[in-house]
Amino acid sequence: MSKIVAFVTLAILLLASPYYGAPFLLTYPLVMENQLTWLTLAPEDKQDPSHYLIAVDLDKRKLQVYIDNVLEKEYTVAIGKPETPTPVGEFRIISKSKDWGGGFGTRWLGVNVPWGIYGIHGTDEPWTIGDNESAGCIRMHNKQVEELFEMIPLGTKVVFHGALPESSFNRNLKEGSTGKDVLILQHRLRALGFNPGNIDGYFGPQTTIAIKEAQLFYQQPLTGKADQEFFYLLGLKD
Secondary structure (H helix, E strand, O other), X not given: OHHHHHHHHHHHHXXXXXXXXXXXOEEEEEEEOOEEEEEEEOOOOOOOHHHEEEEEEOOOOEEEEEEOOEXXXXXXXXXXXXXXXXXXXXXXXXXXXXXXXXXXXXXXXXXXXXXXXXXXXXXXXXXXXXXXXXXOOEEOOHXXXXXXXXXXOOOOXXXXXXXXXXXXXXXXXXOOOEOHHHHHHHXXXXXXXXXXXXXXXXXXXXXXXXXXXHHHHOOOOOOOOEOHHHHHHOOOOO
């Protein structure tokens, strides 16, 4: 009987996963203690995050909320200082919390950036909104982040638009690698017409496929890995 129950439970989990089209379980890459793991979320509200998008223009310091491709809200925000910039890329909301305290205001929406702790949150310094004042997070007025908190489900895609970071590409990259250099590589692959998946700094299976497609196009061995020769080939190193 226990084996039957286990099988039925597994079937329910699979059918409820995002890979089978239902929004009840959401699985995303997450880095903890420098190790890549996978985070599974079960949103209480059962909202389908695929209907939602948060787009942040770092140059204009504007956060826009889209629902079914329609602009619903726009907020002025504070972003990272030049020495602690807000990361550029495509990420997900992976946590929602109330009253973090300190300078985080009344709400926190965590974003799965692989090289640090970043999020969208309130502030006890409202006069900083509209400037480059944070350690990399997005700051909002407390009333506005409370509105966003109620509107946005876990798993919502977040896109930070802005200038790409720099990287010397001194290490080789392979599936499982994470970091800013992975993000820049993904951006270059997409610009050349090869689909790496989200530009999020996670070297996952789709990035491996994109690299193999590029290697096939440039008549290189199909390793699915990015070495120094590959970086030169894509123009990422001089």
